Amino acid sequence: MSRWTLRMRLVALLLAALIPVLVLAGWRAVETATAVAGERDRQIAIAADLAVSRQREFLAGTRSLLLALRGNGDVLQSLAAKPPADARDRCEAYFQRVLSEAPGRYSALMLTDRMGLSLCSSAPVPPGTSFADRDVFALARQARDFVVASYTASRVSQDTVIPAAVPVLVDDQFGGMLAIGILLAPFAGSAAVRPSGLPVYVTLIDQEGHATAGPADSALTLPLAARTAQAISDGVDGFRDYGRNGDLYDYRIVTLAPSGLRAMAAVPAPPFVASIEPWIDFLLIFATTVLAVAALWIGAARWCLDPLKPIHAFAAAMARGGPADRLEAKGPPELRALATDVLAMATAIRSRESELRAGMEQRDHMLREIHHRVKNNLQMISSLLSLQGERIRSPRIRRHFSDAQNRVLALSILHRHLYERSSWALVDFQLFLNDLVRQLSMDRDRSAFANVRFDIRAPVMAVGPDTAIPVGLIVTEAISNSLRHAFAGIEAPRIEIHAVESDGEVEFRIEDNGVGFAAAQLGSDLPEGLGLSLVRGLAVQLGGEAEVSSVIGRGTRVVIRFALPRQAMAS
Numbered sequence: 001m002s003r004w005t006l007r008m009r010l011v012a013l014l015l016a017a018l019i020p021v022l023v024l025a026g027w028r029a030v031e032t033a034t035a036v037a038g039e040r041d042r043q044i045a046i047a048a049d050l051a052v053s054r055q056r057e058f059l060a061g062t063r064s065l066l067l068a069l070r071g072n073g074d075v076l077q078s079l080a081a082k083p084p085a086d087a088r089d090r091c092e093a094y095f096q097r098v099l100s101e102a103p104g105r106y107s108a109l110m111l112t113d114r115m116g117l118s119l120c121s122s123a124p125v126p127p128g129t130s131f132a133d134r135d136v137f138a139l140a141r142q143a144r145d146f147v148v149a150s151y152t153a154s155r156v157s158q159d160t161v162i163p164a165a166v167p168v169l170v171d172d173q174f175g176g177m178l179a180i181g182i183l184l185a186p187f188a189g190s191a192a193v194r195p196s197g198l199p200v201y202v203t204l205i206d207q208e209g210h211a212t213a214g215p216a217d218s219a220l221t222l223p224l225a226a227r228t229a230q231a232i233s234d235g236v237d238g239f240r241d242y243g244r245n246g247d248l249y250d251y252r253i254v255t256l257a258p259s260g261l262r263a264m265a266a267v268p269a270p271p272f273v274a275s276i277e278p279w280i281d282f283l284l285i286f287a288t289t290v291l292a293v294a295a296l297w298i299g300a301a302r303w304c305l306d307p308l309k310p311i312h313a314f315a316a317a318m319a320r321g322g323p324a325d326r327l328e329a330k331g332p333p334e335l336r337a338l339a340t341d342v343l344a345m346a347t348a349i350r351s352r353e354s355e356l357r358a359g360m361e362q363r364d365h366m367l368r369e370i371h372h373r374v375k376n377n378l379q380m381i382s383s384l385l386s387l388q389g390e391r392i393r394s395p396r397i398r399r400h401f402s403d404a405q406n407r408v409l410a411l412s413i414l415h416r417h418l419y420e421r422s423s424w425a426l427v428d429f430q431l432f433l434n435d436l437v438r439q440l441s442m443d444r445d446r447s448a449f450a451n452v453r454f455d456i457r458a459p460v461m462a463v464g465p466d467t468a469i470p471v472g473l474i475v476t477e478a479i480s481n482s483l484r485h486a487f488a489g490i491e492a493p494r495i496e497i498h499a500v501e502s503d504g505e506v507e508f509r510i511e512d513n514g515v516g517f518a519a520a521q522l523g524s525d526l527p528e529g530l531g532l533s534l535v536r537g538l539a540v541q542l543g544g545e546a547e548v549s550s551v552i553g554r555g556t557r558v559v560i561r562f563a564l565p566r567q568a569m570a571s
């Protein structure tokens with residue numbers, strides 16, 4: 001959320017409020033669409049069943065007719081082992097009389113024996129003609145009930161018929177077949193009907209999805225034959241597709257007989273507006289949500305973010321030290337009032353900054369003057385000590401005067417570094433040590449230590465006077481002692497001053513390669529003289545400790561360890 005802008009947060013808040021409404025509207029739309037689709041499927045199924053009800057009634061009537069004919073005496077006598085001589089004539093006359101009562105519906109009636117040989121027929125058929133190769137014969141012998149085969153060309157007429165038959169049982173055994181040819185055209189029916197208020201186009205189809213019979217306009221409503229054949233193969237009885245006339249239809253495949261006689265019922269698909277009607281409420285709420293988000297996004301930019309840009313630019317310019325006397329206020333009254341307050345605040349801040357800057361400049365000038373005068377006074381004291389020391393005849397007392405002069409000189413150098421720096425509280429540690437050693441070397445008899453080499457290695461860091469004064473005095477005591485006592489008979493005298501800082505801890509080491517404590521003690525002829533006591537006391541003042549060690553012929557080492565103040569670490 002730290003990267004989210006104001007607009008993102010406002011949009012997220014708006015969506016959090018509207019998403020429950022969207023979810024509820026979507027759920028209701030899905031339920032409504034599912035219910036509407038289910039109701040339409042139910043209506044299409046009812047319409048398809050009603051549309052083919054004529055064909056089913058036709059088949060039911062045909063079945064009743066064949067069952068009634070199967071019990072006729074003339075028909076049964078034709079199946080007898082020794083039929084009467086006129087049995088065939090009576091049977092054929094009976095068949096012709098029956099067909100005359102249903103003109104235009106059937107093509108022929110026929111009776112065969114159990115081998116499929118024709119026994120009698122309403123149409124002229126040579127005696128002994130075999131119908132055993134017909135599908136309807138095989139179905140009748142296996143089913144032992146009313147059967148309907150696929151459409152075929154009639155052998156006894158020039159019509160295309162749908163063969164239907166019932167088995168004739170003799171002693172409960174298959175004794176023959178009573179068949180009738182249903183004329184295809186009358187069976188297919190007329191044009192579209194409107195059961196249940198839906199226009200339904202019915203067409204008889206075969207296994208491959210081709211139209212076998214029906215009005216021409218009904219055939220145009222059929223989809224591609226491959227699509228229908230695939231649906232039949234997959235066992236799907238309903239689907240939606242485009243007909244050959246380019247219109248979209250809902251199709252229903254109705255099986256009229258177990259043998260595979262099928263009819264395809266086509267119902268025009270609802271228009272697009274009707275199909276999206278269950279989703280209208282959801283779409284309206286969704287569109288309203290999108291418009292609300294867009295309005296919030298644009299409005300937040302126009303009335304909030306854009307007016308804030310001049311204020312942001314003004315604050316950034318002020319932070320960089322730019323002018324703070326002009327701010328153009330835009331947007332609603334609240335933001336204009338905010339811009340006015342920001343401008344007033346900036347003016348007040350600049351005024352206070354000017355006052356503080358003037359006060360700080362005055363303070364800096366006073367501090368520089370103070371440090372300069374202190375430095376001058378200390379140099380005057382050092383000069384007086386030097387003049388006074390020249391009048392002293394005792395070497396021991398003169399040495400004490402020289403030590404005092406060096407200590408005053410160290411303080412003078414510190415104050416000079418303070419007023420020369422821009423910060424009055426800190427001095428550069430390395431520069432201070434270099435300057436101090438140089439001054440200590442110049443103030444002595446150069447013939448005694450002209451060849452002394454100094455090795456100063458200290459980190460470049462700024463320390464305050466509270467650290468610089470004790471360190472400077474420690475360096476003064478140690479170097480003065482080394483220059484005075486340590487290098488008698490030393491061919492290559494050397495003094496090392498090393499300071500190492502690590503994790504806020506400083507290790508300060510002063511080491512020479514002189515004769516050690518046996519020939520001279522630090523600052524005094526006694527092991528605990530003033531110089532050594534002063535070093536230990538100054539180390540305690542730094543918050544650390546001093547270690548002074550000496551090995552004859554290898555020099556003297558002074559090690560001070562102390563914690564670096566926080567202000568020096570921060571700098």
